[in-house]
Amino acid sequence: MNALKDLSREELIKMKDELEAAFEAAKAKELKLDMSRGKPSVAQYDLGADLLDTITSASSFTAENGLDCRNYGVLDGIPEAKKLMADIMGTDPSHVLVAGNSSLNLMYDSVSRSFTHGVLGNTPWYKLDKIKFLCPVPGYDRHFAITEHFGIEMINIPLNEDGPDMDLVEKYVNSDETVKGIWCVPKYSNPCGYTYSKETVERFAALKPAAKDFRIYWDNAYAVHDLYDEGDELADIISLCEKAGNPDMVYEFSSTSKISLAGSGIAALATSEANLADIKKSLTIQTIGYDKINQLRHVKCYKNIEGIKAHMKKHAAFLRPKFEAVLKTFEANLDGLGIGSWTTPKGGYFISFTTMDGCAKEIVAKCKEAGVTLTGAGATFPYKKDPKDNNIRIAPSFPSPEDMAKAADLFVLCVKLVSVNHLLSL
């Protein structure tokens, strides 16, 4: 197809009329579809439900260390759960703290604790005039919401296919001691699906932060979430940081929310021994301990990393067709038109769509008008401000494949309609 910008005004007007008619027809179908969040589908849960059979009243409740998991005790997780989560993250169990059901909660608590009590003996952030975080964009809205909530200034860093713009990251981190953190989703990034290259991870590990309490918030949320047999590989930042003489520089997070059950999974933090000791000083006051029965349940269900990988292949069988349906619809309808581009991830939960500048908000609004809810435009940027208004996050996981096809059809229709209008207004 030809790029729309090369069409004459008359051709564009004709196209606009056709698209508007098609849009009205689509609206009449009264769709009610939600592609706003990266929620697993019912089918994925059905296949994950055997998790709930692994512990009954007849089970042994004794952890490897002899602890009765039904009682109080153990702040940082039972040993076998540490091993499982360590294997998911590709690190050593000695680095791992296993917590409750939410890695987001661990991240929030890490920022909150840094604010109230400081990081490893450094000044609590509430006593400092200015705190900044670097935010590779587009990124994850809930990360940005945490830092915004604490009044932390967020600085956009362009995210490329091999990771954040490291020249810029180095410039900020190594020179500005008010820069205390960076939000990263290093594998199958949300929403682009990019995986940081080995070189990028090595450059992270070799940072020379101006701030002693600078930490990389490494949200390894999609560590085992491949869509294909051959997935992306992510280098282990913890060991690279150790080698580079920066053992304390990273907090890595992960969870089984998109492996077992969202909201009933287990979450983990991996970091250096010194950081763990520092965190546990607060944690022992914050809670008596996390749900060890649920930790045991996960270990008994999946056994080990091979069990997790086998399980994730089944998830991929549900997710892959939805991703492919979306991508096929994009290719068939938008290829060559010059009004949009998109990522083609090999894993994770999202596709990132780039519209013509200034069109994202209107496309999302049009979709909503016709019954398809997308993630709010701008959500993938700090302060919900997409400077070019051109990024839309597509979350294909929850709808059925049929619904997904309908939603994708409507989406490309709206992209075309809004883009044509945009071109006519230039």
Next chain:
Amino acid sequence: MNALKDLSREELIKMKDELEAAFEAAKAKELKLDMSRGKPSVAQYDLGADLLDTITSASSFTAENGLDCRNYGVLDGIPEAKKLMADIMGTDPSHVLVAGNSSLNLMYDSVSRSFTHGVLGNTPWYKLDKIKFLCPVPGYDRHFAITEHFGIEMINIPLNEDGPDMDLVEKYVNSDETVKGIWCVPKYSNPCGYTYSKETVERFAALKPAAKDFRIYWDNAYAVHDLYDEGDELADIISLCEKAGNPDMVYEFSSTSKISLAGSGIAALATSEANLADIKKSLTIQTIGYDKINQLRHVKCYKNIEGIKAHMKKHAAFLRPKFEAVLKTFEANLDGLGIGSWTTPKGGYFISFTTMDGCAKEIVAKCKEAGVTLTGAGATFPYKKDPKDNNIRIAPSFPSPEDMAKAADLFVLCVKLVSVNHLLSL
């Protein structure tokens, strides 16, 4: 028996020699008993384990509001869990937020959130020079640890059988705007086992705080934890606060940690609509939601408050003999000696023992020397400083009845020995 203080020096010396010989004999038994924490016993867990059979992969996962509990969604708990926790606390489900496994975590988060973001639009505490909390004593060490962690000044308030000294509470709360909270365990208080009288609760509700952001931290941890058919009654502070025109003044907490499984229970917060809305503004950033499957598990297991009460009668059958064994040993060995007094709670997890002034620390050390670990002396006071060094918390729940008898025997022996030494030193 005669009070020891009336004995002659010679009689005391003779007694001391006998007690020291008995202590050496006790030490030779090499006991290894832990009465330090209020942990439920293995027997209690065995009877509670059917909780783990109530949800399997074949279950319905749909909450009353139609939500699939396996997926993301719902910040404040599923409706049926709100109802169950509301009935435990004696309040209305509309006041309730059901969270994860730890009410202590809810309390910590409440203090932390007040510190970082303030209470209902008031200035965040980190911006204030001075924050104070009132602490009825003896009280719960983990409460005091939270406020100490945030640098909050703690003020001791004597706790009487009908509740805290309300004259003093009124004096502080109504006149000092740096007083932002008070820690209360209003039913079967930790460690005394006292239940606040209706008059006390009414006086709480009628407070006229100088600080708009003053909150009563009402830790109703033992709401249904009666040892006898006839338990203590606690007035509902939430409705009394509403009637008194102070609807926002109380945060009530509870959990099933000592009903179902410690660490794998569900916790709840009950408060006004305005407070809930305020809290949820932060909570929606802190987490996507709590473990709804575990909430559903609890509702399916206990059904309703009657189910909870029936279950707690079984717990009482295990706990009562241990409490009675301790009390019997105290009576048989210490009554009339004038060297100690103790509470006789009708519920909860603790007995509070008052030694002669200046003896508590030494008694705990002596017990430890002979293999019985008690809660550290001083732990029941802010900053671990028992001004009179005379309070010891006895936690009879975890040991077997036989072990409990052995531990109680050793305890009275140590009380006598330390007291005799004390009298001889006067």
